[in-house]
Amino acid sequence: xxxxxxxxxxxxxxxxxxxxxxxxxxxxxxxxxxxxxxxxxxxxxxxxxxxxxxxxxxxxxxxxxxxxxxxxxxxxxxxxxxxxxxxxxxxxxxxxxxxxxxxxxxxxxxxxxxxxxxxxxxxxxxxxxxxxxxxxxxxxxxxxxxxxxxxxxxxxxxxxxxxxxxxxxxxxxxxxxxxxxxxxxxxxxxxxxxxxxxxxxxxxxxx
Amino acid sequence: xxxxxxxxxxxxxxxxxxxxxxxxxxxxxxxxxxxxxxxxxxxxxxxxxxxxxxxxxxxxxxxxxxxxxxxxxxxxxxxxxxxxxxxxxxxxxxxxxxxxxxxxxxxxxxxxxxxxxxxxxxxxxxxxxxxxxxxxxxxxxxxxxxxxxxxxxxxxxxxxxxxxxxxxxxxxxxxxxxxxxxxxxxxxxxxxxxxxxxxxxxxxxxxxxxxxxxxxxxxxxxxxxxx
Numbered sequence: 001x002x003x004x005x006x007x008x009x010x011x012x013x014x015x016x017x018x019x020x021x022x023x024x025x026x027x028x029x030x031x032x033x034x035x036x037x038x039x040x041x042x043x044x045x046x047x048x049x050x051x052x053x054x055x056x057x058x059x060x061x062x063x064x065x066x067x068x069x070x071x072x073x074x075x076x077x078x079x080x081x082x083x084x085x086x087x088x089x090x091x092x093x094x095x096x097x098x099x100x101x102x103x104x105x106x107x108x109x110x111x112x113x114x115x116x117x118x119x120x121x122x123x124x125x126x127x128x129x130x131x132x133x134x135x136x137x138x139x140x141x142x143x144x145x146x147x148x149x150x151x152x153x154x155x156x157x158x159x160x161x162x163x164x165x166x167x168x169x170x171x172x173x174x175x176x177x178x179x180x181x182x183x184x185x186x187x188x189x190x191x192x193x194x195x196x197x198x199x200x201x202x203x204x205x206x207x
Numbered sequence: 208x209x210x211x212x213x214x215x216x217x218x219x220x221x222x223x224x225x226x227x228x229x230x231x232x233x234x235x236x237x238x239x240x241x242x243x244x245x246x247x248x249x250x251x252x253x254x255x256x257x258x259x260x261x262x263x264x265x266x267x268x269x270x271x272x273x274x275x276x277x278x279x280x281x282x283x284x285x286x287x288x289x290x291x292x293x294x295x296x297x298x299x300x301x302x303x304x305x306x307x308x309x310x311x312x313x314x315x316x317x318x319x320x321x322x323x324x325x326x327x328x329x330x331x332x333x334x335x336x337x338x339x340x341x342x343x344x345x346x347x348x349x350x351x352x353x354x355x356x357x358x359x360x361x362x363x364x365x366x367x368x369x370x371x372x373x374x375x376x377x378x379x380x381x382x383x384x385x386x387x388x389x390x391x392x393x394x395x396x397x398x399x400x401x402x403x404x405x406x407x408x409x410x411x412x413x414x415x416x417x418x419x420x421x422x423x424x425x426x427x428x429x430x431x432x433x434x
Contacts, residue, residue, distance in 0.1 A: 021382060022382045023239070024234075024235050024236075024238040024239035024382065024385065025235055025239075025313075026235070027234040027235045027238060028234060028235070028318065031234070073290060073293075073294060074290070075312070076286050076289050076290045076293065076312040076315055077283070077286040077287060077290055080282055080283075080286050080315050080316070081279075081282075081283065081286070084279055084282060113282075114282075114316045114318065114321060115316070116235050116313050116316040116317075119312075119313060119315065119316055120309060120313060123309055123312060123313075124309055127308075127309070174401075175394050175397050175398045175401065176394055178397075179231060179390070179393050179397075180390045180391070180393045180394035180397065181390070182390070183386050183387070183389050183390030183393065184386070184387060184390045184391075186386040186390075187383040187384070187385075187386035187387040187390065188383070190382045190383040190386055191378075191383040194381065194382070194383065
């Protein structure tokens, strides 16, 4: 049951509740950094890394520190500060000890602080703890959800980089050039993800 | 003379430098909460309140905050005001709180607010900063309302919850409709700008406050590595 629900959370985060295409979180990097495949992948890996790390830190702090002390109204301020501090810390540690990884991911790290997908993942998972779903979210669910959200981000970015590669050579009307056609393409990619609606519930029936 | 320029600070955000349609900032809430016109107004008003307050405080503290830590300081100030607005909305407009959900606290990472702090409030006196925030907020609300009206009318055939059309094209209130309507609105803005001979935005990064240490640099660096 536990494994099943973990797989369900993972698949849902990638396909049916894709953070970019159905929740509109992290649109700026989605539109801005998806021009080339390698930058798209680098950005997504960095985002996945920070998402998992941020959830790993914020989830216990919220559950075991803020809620028992009745300080949950500090959530917004605390989470953004934790994420900002964490990103700085990761940058420093990577630069010092794993320079190879820093060279490939480090350039994306400063922008992730203000990436709403990261803050969104850490906050949305807490709403699932409160709400009455088929199963309660544990720490493990939260981490898997964050990892799935990151992979979902990666899938959306890579797919979209491919679509944009095609757009480069297309003959587009003048006023649609640039951002408008990119958004229309995003609409079509998002439409294709609507096809997954109900997929996870059918595949892994719970409760 | 001074009065006129203050007036200009206010009006520039509404049309000429509209944060959503011309600077292309704050795309996430623009796409997410515009499924109905009333949601759009709720989001717009909440963001405007945060924008005006944070602009005022940041402008007051602009000589105190050291340059090196200004971004974290700005984020903390903005997060404080977002928490206040969140509590007020929860207390006095619980319906709006429910429909905006997660996007209300996410005003913290709305790049319009950080962008105005970085580009305007950190360099200008209090009064112009407040007016700048107000103008940008009104521009943001207007753009959201525009999208909200189009999407609600086409997607659920109603306006502010009032049923007026018998047909509804559900796709417009689903995520793809959001992308599509936004694309069309930007096309319209581009067309109007083109006519008045202004430069057309081609990248969403052009107006972003973080763009300096962002995409361009990232592209340059990976380009160098590849080459």
